Amino acid sequence: MHVPDGFLGPQTYLPAYGVAGVMWAAGLRRLRARLDAATLPRLAVVTAAAFVLMMITVPLPGGTTVHVAGIGMLAVLFGVWNAFLSLSLVFLLQALLFGDGGVTALPVNALAMGLVGSLAAVGAYGLLRRWSRDAALFAAGWAGTVAAALVMAGVLGLQPLLSHAPDGSPLFFPFGWKTTLPAVVLPHLAVGVADGALALLAGRFLAPRTAPAPPGRGPEAP
Amino acid sequence: MKRPFLMAAGCALLLAPAPSPAHGLAHAVTAGRAVVVTLTYDDGSPFSFESCEVTPPAADKPSQVGRTDRLGRVVFLPDRPGDWRVRVVSEDGHGADLTVPVDAALLPAGGPVAGPSRFAKLVTGVSVLFGIFGLVALVITRRRP
Numbered sequence: 001m002h003v004p005d006g007f008l009g010p011q012t013y014l015p016a017y018g019v020a021g022v023m024w025a026a027g028l029r030r031l032r033a034r035l036d037a038a039t040l041p042r043l044a045v046v047t048a049a050a051f052v053l054m055m056i057t058v059p060l061p062g063g064t065t066v067h068v069a070g071i072g073m074l075a076v077l078f079g080v081w082n083a084f085l086s087l088s089l090v091f092l093l094q095a096l097l098f099g100d101g102g103v104t105a106l107p108v109n110a111l112a113m114g115l116v117g118s119l120a121a122v123g124a125y126g127l128l129r130r131w132s133r134d135a136a137l138f139a140a141g142w143a144g145t146v147a148a149a150l151v152m153a154g155v156l157g158l159q160p161l162l163s164h165a166p167d168g169s170p171l172f173f174p175f176g177w178k179t180t181l182p183a184v185v186l187p188h189l190a191v192g193v194a195d196g197a198l199a200l201l202a203g204r205f206l207a208p209r210t211a212p213a214p215p216g217r218g219p220e221a222p
Numbered sequence: 223m224k225r226p227f228l229m230a231a232g233c234a235l236l237l238a239p240a241p242s243p244a245h246g247l248a249h250a251v252t253a254g255r256a257v258v259v260t261l262t263y264d265d266g267s268p269f270s271f272e273s274c275e276v277t278p279p280a281a282d283k284p285s286q287v288g289r290t291d292r293l294g295r296v297v298f299l300p301d302r303p304g305d306w307r308v309r310v311v312s313e314d315g316h317g318a319d320l321t322v323p324v325d326a327a328l329l330p331a332g333g334p335v336a337g338p339s340r341f342a343k344l345v346t347g348v349s350v351l352f353g354i355f356g357l358v359a360l361v362i363t364r365r366r367p
Contacts, residue, residue, distance in 0.1 A: 003315055004318055004319065006318075006319030007311065007315065007319070035362065037359055037362050040358060040359045040362065041355070044352055044355030047351055048348045048351045051347050051348065055343065055344055055347075057263055057264050057267075059263075059267050064314050065263045065264075065265060089354065090347075090351070093347055093350055097343070097347065098338060098346075100343075173311065174273070174311060175311075180313065183314040183315075
């Protein structure tokens with residue numbers, strides 16, 4: 001799901017940098033105000049785990065490969081803003097050090113997976129936690145992955161409409177929504193199951209022994 | 223009465239300019255030195271049968287479009303030195319937009335190029351992440367005694 005350079009036009013990535021810049025600034029302000037030295041090592045370890053898990057790819061029938069992203073795991077354990085910043089940091093390193101995901105696509109990757117994915121994860125957790133905490137944790141992992149895939153498919157499929165040559169040929173990503181929605185979202189319905197299991201395990205064994213935090217906050221105080 | 227009419231019709235058919243769908247097509251089989259760009263996922267599986275295009279230096283339109291082969295390769299024979307653009311894309315958003323420098327001998331400049339191994343990426347990434355979080359911890363503990 002890491003979109004590389006050359007797939008998104010400036011009509012997409014320039015506004016995305018504006019939105020992501022505002023969100024990064026807001027997230028860093030919250031981080032400075034709320035993050036404590038006790039939570040930081042846990043956040044570092046789980047962020048590193050998400051980075052490692054993203055590198056474990058599983059081939060699917062049809063030739064593509066998928067990987068878990070740990071969106072739900074980070075969002076449930078640390079809240080939307082910390083998850084957004086942590087995943088943004090991972091995407092930045094992947095783009096700058098290894099060329100996995102583009103620098104121009106960084107804000108879209110960060111907003112889709114880091115922000116929308118985390119919001120969906122925390123939203124699903126908040127909806128279901130009174131019924132069953134385990135089901136809520138699993139749903140958080142699944143929803144975070146699927147929501148991020150939906151946004152990514154939408155942004156990719158928009159490119160032929162936004163940027164094309166006078167003869168109609170696309171200048172950036174060439175496939176429209178009819179192609180991107182099934183191609184991106186369907187595999188991630190399955191990946192979401194793995195991300196759901198990951199969020200469930202993380203929520204049961206890595207969360208501090210306190211009541212789950214309200215949606216959007218995360219258990220930042222152990 | 224019928225013979226002159228038939229002859230006239232036959233002559234008209236022979237003389238009329240008509241587009242022909244079946245021109246002769248010559249072919250030649252030769253050996254050449256190609257540039258081979260091999261694309262694999264991180265786990266080593268090939269980026270097979272995905273869309274690709276090759277654009278010559280300073281050209282607006284690609285000189286070659288098609289798909290990667292079974293082994294995830296894009297193969298092209300450059301006819302001029304310079305930076306060739308190789309773009310591969312899959313329907314699910316994977317792909318790459320590469321610049322392949324070709325020298326005066328029409329070979330890839332600088333020889334074979336390979337990215338870092340997965341293990342190197344893993345160790346580097348985890349180390350940098352812990353380093354960054356360590357710096358943040360230092361800043362936080364300095365500000366909050």
